[in-house]
Amino acid sequence: MEGPLCNDPADEPEAHALCELAAHIHAATAEFSERVAAFDLRDAWGGAGIRSCAHWLSIYAGFESSTGQELIRVGTALAALPLTRAAFGAGELSLDKAKALAGVATAGDEEGWVELGRELTAGQLSRICRLYRQAREGNPEAQLANRGLWTSYREDGMLRLVALLPPEEGALVASVLESIALERSQQPAQAAGETLAEGREAPQVPDPAQDPWAARRADALVAVCEHAAGVAASELEGAPGRTRVVxxxxxxxxxxxxxxxxxxxxxxxxxxxxxxxxxxxxxxxxxxxxxxxxxxxxxxxxxTVSPRLRMALNARDRGCCFPGCPIPLRRTHAHHLQHWAEGGRTDLSNLVSLCGFHHRRLHEGAYSIRHERDGSLSFEARNGKLIRAQSQWLDCASA
Structure with missing residues (x-):
């Protein structure tokens, strides 16, 4: 099996050995993506509380949900792209290159794309494919379909925001943030609690930001949200009760x-x-x-669940407790392990956070939750088999 051409004068034998190993990994990944796509097509992953094939992969194969989705997408696309399939299966293309080609190649132009994939690095190929898609899909309908805002926490604890907006809406958001950032940059910073004599300049507080202008735009975004939150709070104050479903x-x-x-x-x-x-x-x-x-x-x-108790529950569970479920806590429900109608107490030990999907499936009897002696939870399918992520010990409900 031959992979990409490798030439490392410092250690040529080792370089070729690494490239050969990489080619075997690419070939195995190609086979895995095809088989998991067929697995998804048959709905063979269906079971108690399993949302999708990607969710199944996160539990039983150890993949991130996003990685599982990409493997399924590539495997599905390979069925209509025989040349890409052959090059990927031979170890000539990596998963990153196959992902890029799966988004642009068609039966009519696949040969040219595969040759390009062999010549370019994964980063270069991804950039060209991205620009090609932008030119091909740059219409209002596609822009509306692709719009969205996604959030994720980095390893250092900071929240990353990624947004896609139609051009006119993006221009509006950028203009507002630029305006607020510029206004704030022209305001002198005064040390907290310090009263200045007339005629003296306020001492400047240094900003530790690595990119000061980007930091000002981030501060502007926070200021907009704080203002919106204040307006919403004032509008809700003294308003009638929440809309109810009786x-x-x-x-x-x-x-x-x-x-x-x-x-x-x-x-x-x-x-x-x-x-x-x-x-x-x-x-x-x-x-x-x-x-x-x-x-x-x-x-x-x-x-049944007071705001104070809900805060404690959120701090403990930090999201849906079903194995492998990525739903964050803000979209979860507080479920009574022993229902209140059966005498169950509304306290932390009798509550568990579940997303709407898994909450519904639980009450439909698709699976059950059992307390273990150490305070952790066991999730069991209807047939009695344990549902657990690979090498995962569930302790979200431990006291």
Missing amino acids: VHVYASLLSGKAEGGRCALEDGQALPPSVAERLACEAEVVELWEREGLPIDLGRSRR
């Missing part, structure tokens, strides 16, 4: 003590008890006493 359900039905009974939305639309049970996990619960079908008394409402 569900009528018998407590005995939630606790499993009765099979019949009412379970419906306010307009009469019936709901499965599992849906009402899931909604009740973080709902505002109002006790209503009835006699012969007519309400006779109304108890006071109570919120």
Whole structure:
């Protein structure tokens, strides 16, 4: 198997050995991507709480979800690109090059793209393919389809923001940030708490930013968000209660003590008890006493998870606790391990964070959660098999 041409005068035998090993890795990756694409096409990954084939790969094969998605995308594209498939399988193209070609090559122009892939570095090829896609897809519909904002935390704890906006909206955002940054750069910085005599200049506080102008634009973005948050808070102050979805359900039905009974939305639309049970996990619960079908008394409402308790839960779980699930805590629900209708307490030891998808699947009976003696959680599929990420010990619910 021959890989890319290697020539290292300092250690030529070792250089060729490394290139040969890289070619074997590329060939194995090509086979893996094709097989996992076929695996995805058959929906063979489906199971209790598994969101997608990429999610399955994150649990059982140790890949990041984004890496799994790329492997599936490339493997799927190879079915229509025989030349790329052959070069990738022979170790002549790396996964990075195959990813770039999969986004631009077609049956009519594949040969030229593959030759280009053999000649250029992965970085050079990715840049050319990116520019080509921009020229090909630069229409309003494609821009609207591709718009979005993504966030991720770096290893040093800083939050990275990546945004894609249509040109006119991007120009508006850039203009506002530039204007605020320029205005702030012209304001003298004064030491905190220091009163200056008339005629004296305020001492300048040095900014440690490696790129001062970029830092000012970041400060401008924070200032815009702080202003928006303040406006939203003032608008909400004294406003009427939050919009509600009212569900009528018998407590005995939630606790499993009765099979019949009412379970419906306010307009009469019936709901499965599992849906009402899931909604009740973080709902505002109002006790209503009835006699012969007519309400006779109304108890006071109570919120099952207080804001203080929710903060503690977020600090402990930091996201959905289902194995391999990447959903962050801001999009999770607080689930009672023992439902409140069955006497379960609303405290930290009886709560676990689950995203909407896994919360719904749990109440549908696709899997179950069990407390272990050490306080950790075990996730079991309906057939009794443990669901666990590769080499992962789940401790998000440990006391």
